[in-house]
Amino acid sequence: IFKDYVNGFPKESDMPFNSSATVHLKLPDDSNAVLLKNLYLSCDPYMRARMNKTEGSYFEPFTPGSTILGLGVSKVVDSGNSNFKKGDLVWGGTGWEEYSIINAPQFLFKIQDTDVPLSYYTGILGMPGMTAYYGFYEICAPKKGEYVFVSAASGAVGQLVGQFAKLTGCYVVGSAGTKEKVDLLKNKFGFDEAFNYKEEQDLDAALKKYFPEGIDIYFENVGGKMLEAVLLNMRENGRISVCGLISQYNLVEEEGVKNFFCVITKRLLLKGFIIIDHFNLYPKYLEMVMPLIKEGKICYIEDIVEGLENAPSALIGLFSGKNVGKQVVVVARE
Numbered sequence: 001i002f003k004d005y006v007n008g009f010p011k012e013s014d015m016p017f018n019s020s021a022t023v024h025l026k027l028p029d030d031s032n033a034v035l036l037k038n039l040y041l042s043c044d045p046y047m048r049a050r051m052n053k054t055e056g057s058y059f060e061p062f063t064p065g066s067t068i069l070g071l072g073v074s075k076v077v078d079s080g081n082s083n084f085k086k087g088d089l090v091w092g093g094t095g096w097e098e099y100s101i102i103n104a105p106q107f108l109f110k111i112q113d114t115d116v117p118l119s120y121y122t123g124i125l126g127m128p129g130m131t132a133y134y135g136f137y138e139i140c141a142p143k144k145g146e147y148v149f150v151s152a153a154s155g156a157v158g159q160l161v162g163q164f165a166k167l168t169g170c171y172v173v174g175s176a177g178t179k180e181k182v183d184l185l186k187n188k189f190g191f192d193e194a195f196n197y198k199e200e201q202d203l204d205a206a207l208k209k210y211f212p213e214g215i216d217i218y219f220e221n222v223g224g225k226m227l228e229a230v231l232l233n234m235r236e237n238g239r240i241s242v243c244g245l246i247s248q249y250n251l252v253e254e255e256g257v258k259n260f261f262c263v264i265t266k267r268l269l270l271k272g273f274i275i276i277d278h279f280n281l282y283p284k285y286l287e288m289v290m291p292l293i294k295e296g297k298i299c300y301i302e303d304i305v306e307g308l309e310n311a312p313s314a315l316i317g318l319f320s321g322k323n324v325g326k327q328v329v330v331v332a333r334e
Protein backbone atom coordinates (compact mmCIF):
# COMPACT_ATOMS: atom_id res chain seq x y z
CA ILE A 1 0.00 0.00 0.00
CA PHE A 2 1.23 3.50 -0.77
CA LYS A 3 1.01 5.17 2.63
CA ASP A 4 1.45 8.85 1.79
CA TYR A 5 3.43 11.30 -0.36
CA VAL A 6 7.19 11.07 0.15
CA ASN A 7 9.84 13.71 0.77
CA GLY A 8 13.45 12.73 0.08
CA PHE A 9 14.44 9.06 -0.07
CA PRO A 10 11.53 6.60 0.17
CA LYS A 11 11.53 4.18 3.10
CA GLU A 12 10.02 0.73 3.52
CA SER A 13 7.52 2.21 5.98
CA ASP A 14 6.14 4.34 3.10
CA MET A 15 4.91 1.07 1.55
CA PRO A 16 3.29 -1.05 4.30
CA PHE A 17 2.23 -4.59 3.50
CA ASN A 18 -1.46 -5.52 3.83
CA SER A 19 -2.07 -9.23 4.28
CA SER A 20 -5.77 -9.06 5.09
CA ALA A 21 -7.30 -8.41 1.65
CA THR A 22 -9.64 -11.07 0.22
CA VAL A 23 -9.72 -12.13 -3.42
CA HIS A 24 -12.63 -13.35 -5.55
CA LEU A 25 -11.17 -15.29 -8.44
CA LYS A 26 -14.21 -14.71 -10.65
CA LEU A 27 -15.33 -11.42 -12.17
CA PRO A 28 -19.04 -10.46 -12.14
CA ASP A 29 -20.79 -11.59 -15.37
CA ASP A 30 -21.26 -8.03 -16.66
CA SER A 31 -17.62 -7.00 -16.06
CA ASN A 32 -15.37 -5.70 -18.89
CA ALA A 33 -12.30 -6.04 -16.72
CA VAL A 34 -9.38 -8.46 -16.72
CA LEU A 35 -8.46 -10.35 -13.54
CA LEU A 36 -4.74 -11.00 -13.29
CA LYS A 37 -2.59 -13.26 -11.16
CA ASN A 38 0.68 -11.32 -10.84
CA LEU A 39 3.86 -13.32 -11.40
CA TYR A 40 6.77 -10.87 -11.75
CA LEU A 41 6.76 -7.21 -10.73
CA SER A 42 9.14 -4.62 -12.10
CA CYS A 43 10.90 -2.08 -9.88
CA ASP A 44 11.43 1.10 -11.91
CA PRO A 45 12.96 4.47 -10.98
CA TYR A 46 10.01 6.44 -12.46
CA MET A 47 7.84 5.03 -9.63
CA ARG A 48 9.55 7.51 -7.30
CA ALA A 49 7.94 10.38 -9.24
CA ARG A 50 4.52 8.90 -8.53
CA MET A 51 5.22 9.25 -4.80
CA ASN A 52 5.30 13.06 -5.14
CA LYS A 53 2.12 15.05 -4.83
CA THR A 54 3.10 17.13 -7.88
CA GLU A 55 0.25 17.52 -10.32
CA GLY A 56 0.88 17.72 -14.03
CA SER A 57 3.63 15.12 -14.17
CA TYR A 58 3.46 12.66 -17.05
CA PHE A 59 2.14 10.08 -14.59
CA GLU A 60 -0.59 10.55 -11.99
CA PRO A 61 0.68 10.44 -8.40
CA PHE A 62 -0.15 7.27 -6.44
CA THR A 63 -3.20 7.59 -4.21
CA PRO A 64 -2.38 7.49 -0.48
CA GLY A 65 -3.93 4.40 1.08
CA SER A 66 -4.18 2.55 -2.26
CA THR A 67 -2.21 -0.21 -3.91
CA ILE A 68 1.07 0.74 -5.55
CA LEU A 69 0.83 0.50 -9.33
CA GLY A 70 3.59 -0.60 -11.66
CA LEU A 71 4.52 -2.90 -14.51
CA GLY A 72 4.64 -6.65 -14.34
CA VAL A 73 4.10 -10.03 -15.94
CA SER A 74 0.79 -11.70 -15.11
CA LYS A 75 -1.53 -14.54 -16.01
CA VAL A 76 -5.17 -13.89 -16.94
CA VAL A 77 -7.40 -15.70 -14.45
CA ASP A 78 -10.72 -14.35 -15.71
CA SER A 79 -11.67 -11.87 -18.39
CA GLY A 80 -14.71 -9.87 -19.44
CA ASN A 81 -12.62 -8.20 -22.15
CA SER A 82 -12.74 -9.77 -25.62
CA ASN A 83 -8.99 -9.13 -26.21
CA PHE A 84 -7.93 -11.39 -23.33
CA LYS A 85 -8.90 -14.87 -22.25
CA LYS A 86 -8.26 -17.07 -19.23
CA GLY A 87 -4.75 -18.53 -19.36
CA ASP A 88 -3.21 -15.73 -21.46
CA LEU A 89 0.16 -14.44 -20.29
CA VAL A 90 0.45 -10.67 -20.42
CA TRP A 91 2.80 -7.88 -19.41
CA GLY A 92 2.01 -4.26 -18.65
CA GLY A 93 0.29 -2.13 -16.06
CA THR A 94 -0.76 -3.97 -12.90
CA GLY A 95 -0.77 -3.60 -9.12
CA TRP A 96 1.71 -4.54 -6.41
CA GLU A 97 -0.52 -7.32 -5.11
CA GLU A 98 -1.09 -11.02 -5.74
CA TYR A 99 -4.18 -10.50 -7.90
CA SER A 100 -5.25 -7.33 -9.75
CA ILE A 101 -8.44 -6.28 -11.47
CA ILE A 102 -7.60 -4.13 -14.50
CA ASN A 103 -10.65 -2.20 -15.60
CA ALA A 104 -9.08 -0.46 -18.58
CA PRO A 105 -6.33 -2.68 -19.97
CA GLN A 106 -4.89 -0.19 -22.52
CA PHE A 107 -1.31 -0.91 -21.46
CA LEU A 108 -1.43 -4.70 -21.40
CA PHE A 109 0.42 -6.70 -24.04
CA LYS A 110 -0.26 -10.35 -24.76
CA ILE A 111 2.95 -12.40 -24.50
CA GLN A 112 3.36 -14.43 -27.69
CA ASP A 113 6.83 -15.90 -27.22
CA THR A 114 7.38 -17.93 -24.04
CA ASP A 115 10.62 -19.43 -25.29
CA VAL A 116 12.55 -16.95 -23.11
CA PRO A 117 12.40 -16.30 -19.34
CA LEU A 118 9.01 -14.72 -18.60
CA SER A 119 10.65 -12.17 -16.29
CA TYR A 120 12.36 -10.70 -19.40
CA TYR A 121 9.05 -8.97 -20.13
CA THR A 122 9.78 -6.66 -17.18
CA GLY A 123 13.15 -5.82 -18.73
CA ILE A 124 14.75 -6.52 -22.06
CA LEU A 125 11.39 -7.47 -23.66
CA GLY A 126 9.41 -4.78 -21.84
CA MET A 127 9.59 -1.11 -21.00
CA PRO A 128 13.35 -0.84 -20.24
CA GLY A 129 14.20 -2.67 -23.48
CA MET A 130 12.05 -0.29 -25.51
CA THR A 131 13.67 2.61 -23.67
CA ALA A 132 17.19 1.50 -24.61
CA TYR A 133 16.10 0.85 -28.21
CA TYR A 134 14.26 4.12 -28.78
CA GLY A 135 16.66 6.29 -26.79
CA PHE A 136 19.74 4.91 -28.52
CA TYR A 137 18.72 4.17 -32.11
CA GLU A 138 15.96 6.70 -32.72
CA ILE A 139 17.37 9.66 -30.80
CA CYS A 140 21.12 9.18 -31.16
CA ALA A 141 21.18 7.79 -34.74
CA PRO A 142 24.48 6.01 -33.99
CA LYS A 143 27.13 5.32 -36.63
CA LYS A 144 29.86 2.71 -36.64
CA GLY A 145 33.05 3.98 -35.01
CA GLU A 146 31.39 6.65 -32.88
CA TYR A 147 32.31 7.19 -29.22
CA VAL A 148 29.47 6.33 -26.82
CA PHE A 149 29.19 6.92 -23.08
CA VAL A 150 26.45 5.34 -20.90
CA SER A 151 25.80 6.19 -17.22
CA ALA A 152 24.03 3.79 -14.79
CA ALA A 153 25.40 1.40 -17.38
CA SER A 154 24.81 -1.92 -15.63
CA GLY A 155 21.11 -1.28 -14.97
CA ALA A 156 17.94 -2.40 -16.71
CA VAL A 157 18.34 0.11 -19.55
CA GLY A 158 22.09 0.83 -19.55
CA GLN A 159 23.30 -2.76 -20.05
CA LEU A 160 21.25 -2.88 -23.26
CA VAL A 161 22.37 0.50 -24.58
CA GLY A 162 25.98 -0.62 -24.23
CA GLN A 163 25.35 -3.89 -26.06
CA PHE A 164 23.36 -2.16 -28.83
CA ALA A 165 26.25 0.28 -29.23
CA LYS A 166 28.75 -2.58 -29.53
CA LEU A 167 26.54 -4.32 -32.10
CA THR A 168 26.56 -1.03 -34.07
CA GLY A 169 30.36 -1.00 -34.04
CA CYS A 170 30.82 1.89 -31.60
CA TYR A 171 33.47 2.36 -28.91
CA VAL A 172 31.56 2.19 -25.61
CA VAL A 173 32.40 3.20 -22.06
CA GLY A 174 30.06 2.82 -19.10
CA SER A 175 29.99 4.13 -15.56
CA ALA A 176 28.56 2.31 -12.56
CA GLY A 177 28.74 2.46 -8.78
CA THR A 178 30.59 -0.73 -7.70
CA LYS A 179 33.55 -2.85 -8.76
CA GLU A 180 31.22 -5.81 -9.38
CA LYS A 181 29.19 -3.72 -11.83
CA VAL A 182 32.31 -2.39 -13.57
CA ASP A 183 33.53 -5.98 -14.04
CA LEU A 184 30.15 -6.95 -15.50
CA LEU A 185 30.29 -4.08 -17.97
CA LYS A 186 33.70 -5.12 -19.27
CA ASN A 187 33.51 -8.90 -19.01
CA LYS A 188 29.84 -9.73 -19.57
CA PHE A 189 28.34 -6.93 -21.66
CA GLY A 190 31.45 -6.23 -23.76
CA PHE A 191 31.92 -2.53 -23.00
CA ASP A 192 35.37 -1.39 -24.16
CA GLU A 193 35.99 0.36 -20.84
CA ALA A 194 34.12 1.02 -17.62
CA PHE A 195 34.76 2.95 -14.43
CA ASN A 196 33.34 3.34 -10.92
CA TYR A 197 32.13 6.93 -10.78
CA LYS A 198 32.09 6.84 -6.97
CA GLU A 199 35.86 6.37 -6.94
CA GLU A 200 36.64 9.23 -9.32
CA GLN A 201 37.49 12.54 -7.63
CA ASP A 202 37.38 14.33 -10.99
CA LEU A 203 34.76 13.08 -13.47
CA ASP A 204 36.00 15.45 -16.16
CA ALA A 205 39.51 13.97 -15.92
CA ALA A 206 38.09 10.42 -15.98
CA LEU A 207 36.11 11.12 -19.15
CA LYS A 208 39.15 12.75 -20.77
CA LYS A 209 41.12 9.58 -20.02
CA TYR A 210 38.55 7.27 -21.64
CA PHE A 211 37.58 9.65 -24.44
CA PRO A 212 40.72 11.56 -25.49
CA GLU A 213 38.90 12.56 -28.69
CA GLY A 214 35.58 13.33 -26.99
CA ILE A 215 32.11 11.74 -26.84
CA ASP A 216 29.74 11.55 -29.82
CA ILE A 217 26.78 10.01 -27.96
CA TYR A 218 25.85 10.23 -24.30
CA PHE A 219 23.00 8.06 -23.01
CA GLU A 220 21.95 10.01 -19.93
CA ASN A 221 20.50 8.06 -17.01
CA VAL A 222 21.71 10.01 -14.00
CA GLY A 223 22.09 13.81 -14.46
CA GLY A 224 23.84 15.99 -11.85
CA LYS A 225 27.65 16.11 -11.73
CA MET A 226 27.99 13.43 -14.41
CA LEU A 227 26.06 15.50 -16.94
CA GLU A 228 28.16 18.56 -16.12
CA ALA A 229 31.36 16.60 -16.80
CA VAL A 230 29.96 15.03 -19.96
CA LEU A 231 29.01 18.41 -21.44
CA LEU A 232 32.67 19.44 -21.25
CA ASN A 233 33.69 16.31 -23.14
CA MET A 234 31.12 16.17 -25.94
CA ARG A 235 32.34 16.48 -29.53
CA GLU A 236 30.78 18.93 -31.95
CA ASN A 237 27.38 17.78 -33.20
CA GLY A 238 27.17 15.18 -30.43
CA ARG A 239 23.83 13.76 -29.34
CA ILE A 240 22.54 13.31 -25.80
CA SER A 241 19.58 11.04 -25.21
CA VAL A 242 18.08 12.36 -21.98
CA CYS A 243 16.49 9.21 -20.66
CA GLY A 244 16.63 9.70 -16.89
CA LEU A 245 18.12 11.83 -14.09
CA ILE A 246 18.11 9.39 -11.19
CA SER A 247 20.55 11.47 -9.10
CA GLN A 248 17.80 14.12 -8.84
CA TYR A 249 14.72 12.03 -8.04
CA ASN A 250 14.98 12.16 -4.24
CA LEU A 251 16.04 15.80 -3.97
CA VAL A 252 13.47 18.24 -2.70
CA GLU A 253 14.59 20.67 -5.40
CA GLU A 254 16.36 19.74 -8.66
CA GLU A 255 19.97 20.99 -8.90
CA GLY A 256 20.98 23.32 -11.71
CA VAL A 257 23.32 22.07 -14.46
CA LYS A 258 26.69 23.77 -15.01
CA ASN A 259 28.48 23.92 -18.36
CA PHE A 260 25.22 24.16 -20.30
CA PHE A 261 26.71 26.73 -22.68
CA CYS A 262 28.56 23.75 -24.26
CA VAL A 263 25.23 22.78 -25.84
CA ILE A 264 25.53 25.89 -28.01
CA THR A 265 29.26 25.99 -28.67
CA LYS A 266 29.40 22.28 -29.51
CA ARG A 267 26.12 22.34 -31.49
CA LEU A 268 24.72 19.48 -29.38
CA LEU A 269 21.37 17.81 -29.73
CA LEU A 270 19.67 16.99 -26.41
CA LYS A 271 16.41 15.13 -26.62
CA GLY A 272 14.26 13.89 -23.79
CA PHE A 273 11.54 11.28 -24.22
CA ILE A 274 8.90 9.29 -22.37
CA ILE A 275 8.88 5.77 -23.68
CA ILE A 276 5.14 5.18 -23.38
CA ASP A 277 4.74 7.60 -26.33
CA HIS A 278 6.64 5.23 -28.61
CA PHE A 279 5.11 1.80 -28.14
CA ASN A 280 4.01 1.78 -31.78
CA LEU A 281 7.63 0.63 -32.33
CA TYR A 282 7.29 -2.35 -29.97
CA PRO A 283 6.68 -5.00 -32.69
CA LYS A 284 9.70 -3.67 -34.64
CA TYR A 285 11.81 -3.83 -31.49
CA LEU A 286 10.75 -7.42 -30.71
CA GLU A 287 11.62 -8.42 -34.26
CA MET A 288 15.12 -7.04 -33.76
CA VAL A 289 15.84 -8.16 -30.21
CA MET A 290 14.28 -11.64 -30.01
CA PRO A 291 16.75 -13.24 -32.47
CA LEU A 292 19.66 -11.49 -30.71
CA ILE A 293 18.59 -13.10 -27.42
CA LYS A 294 18.01 -16.53 -28.93
CA GLU A 295 21.31 -16.49 -30.84
CA GLY A 296 23.15 -15.44 -27.66
CA LYS A 297 24.29 -12.16 -29.24
CA ILE A 298 22.89 -10.17 -26.37
CA CYS A 299 22.60 -11.04 -22.69
CA TYR A 300 20.51 -9.67 -19.88
CA ILE A 301 21.24 -9.66 -16.16
CA GLU A 302 18.41 -9.58 -13.65
CA ASP A 303 18.44 -9.08 -9.91
CA ILE A 304 15.57 -11.23 -8.69
CA VAL A 305 14.09 -11.04 -5.19
CA GLU A 306 11.44 -13.45 -3.97
CA GLY A 307 8.19 -12.36 -2.37
CA LEU A 308 5.87 -9.37 -2.62
CA GLU A 309 6.81 -8.36 0.95
CA ASN A 310 10.34 -7.68 -0.32
CA ALA A 311 9.21 -5.36 -3.12
CA PRO A 312 9.50 -2.08 -1.14
CA SER A 313 13.14 -2.67 -0.19
CA ALA A 314 13.91 -3.75 -3.77
CA LEU A 315 12.41 -0.53 -5.14
CA ILE A 316 14.26 1.63 -2.63
CA GLY A 317 17.48 -0.21 -3.49
CA LEU A 318 17.45 1.33 -6.98
CA PHE A 319 18.30 4.71 -5.45
CA SER A 320 21.42 3.46 -3.69
CA GLY A 321 22.54 1.14 -6.48
CA LYS A 322 21.77 -2.07 -4.56
CA ASN A 323 20.42 -3.75 -7.69
CA VAL A 324 22.77 -5.50 -10.07
CA GLY A 325 20.90 -5.49 -13.38
CA LYS A 326 17.14 -5.32 -13.83
CA GLN A 327 15.34 -5.39 -10.47
CA VAL A 328 12.53 -7.95 -10.53
CA VAL A 329 10.25 -9.19 -7.72
CA VAL A 330 8.78 -12.69 -7.93
CA VAL A 331 5.23 -12.88 -6.61
CA ALA A 332 4.46 -16.32 -8.07
CA ARG A 333 6.17 -18.40 -10.75
CA GLU A 334 3.02 -19.70 -12.42
Ligand code: NDP
Pocket residue numbers: 044045046127128131152153154155156157158175176177178181221222242243244245246247248273274275276317318319320321322323324325326327
Ligand atom coordinates in the same frame (compact mmCIF):
# COMPACT_ATOMS: atom_id res chain seq x y z
P1 NDP B 1 18.65 0.83 -13.10
O1 NDP B 1 18.39 -0.62 -13.25
O2 NDP B 1 19.84 1.43 -13.79
O3 NDP B 1 18.72 1.17 -11.55
C1 NDP B 1 19.05 2.42 -11.11
C2 NDP B 1 20.57 2.60 -10.99
O4 NDP B 1 20.88 3.98 -10.98
C3 NDP B 1 21.13 2.07 -9.69
O5 NDP B 1 21.40 0.71 -9.71
C4 NDP B 1 22.39 2.90 -9.52
O6 NDP B 1 23.46 2.23 -10.16
C5 NDP B 1 22.08 4.19 -10.30
N1 NDP B 1 21.93 5.32 -9.38
C6 NDP B 1 21.08 5.42 -8.33
N2 NDP B 1 21.24 6.62 -7.73
C7 NDP B 1 22.22 7.26 -8.41
C8 NDP B 1 22.83 8.54 -8.25
N3 NDP B 1 22.48 9.39 -7.29
N4 NDP B 1 23.81 8.89 -9.13
C9 NDP B 1 24.17 8.05 -10.11
N5 NDP B 1 23.62 6.82 -10.31
C10 NDP B 1 22.66 6.45 -9.46
O7 NDP B 1 17.39 1.65 -13.58
P2 NDP B 1 16.77 1.66 -15.06
O8 NDP B 1 17.76 1.12 -16.02
O9 NDP B 1 15.43 1.10 -15.00
O10 NDP B 1 16.63 3.23 -15.33
C11 NDP B 1 17.77 4.00 -15.72
C12 NDP B 1 17.33 5.44 -15.97
O11 NDP B 1 16.43 5.47 -17.07
C13 NDP B 1 16.59 6.07 -14.79
O12 NDP B 1 16.99 7.42 -14.67
C14 NDP B 1 15.14 6.00 -15.22
O13 NDP B 1 14.34 6.99 -14.61
C15 NDP B 1 15.27 6.20 -16.72
N6 NDP B 1 14.15 5.69 -17.51
C16 NDP B 1 13.51 6.58 -18.35
C17 NDP B 1 12.51 6.17 -19.16
C18 NDP B 1 11.87 7.15 -20.08
O14 NDP B 1 10.81 6.87 -20.65
N7 NDP B 1 12.46 8.31 -20.29
C19 NDP B 1 12.00 4.79 -19.12
C20 NDP B 1 12.78 3.90 -18.24
C21 NDP B 1 13.81 4.37 -17.47
P3 NDP B 1 25.00 2.53 -9.74
O15 NDP B 1 25.39 1.46 -8.80
O16 NDP B 1 25.69 2.47 -11.04
O17 NDP B 1 25.04 3.89 -9.09
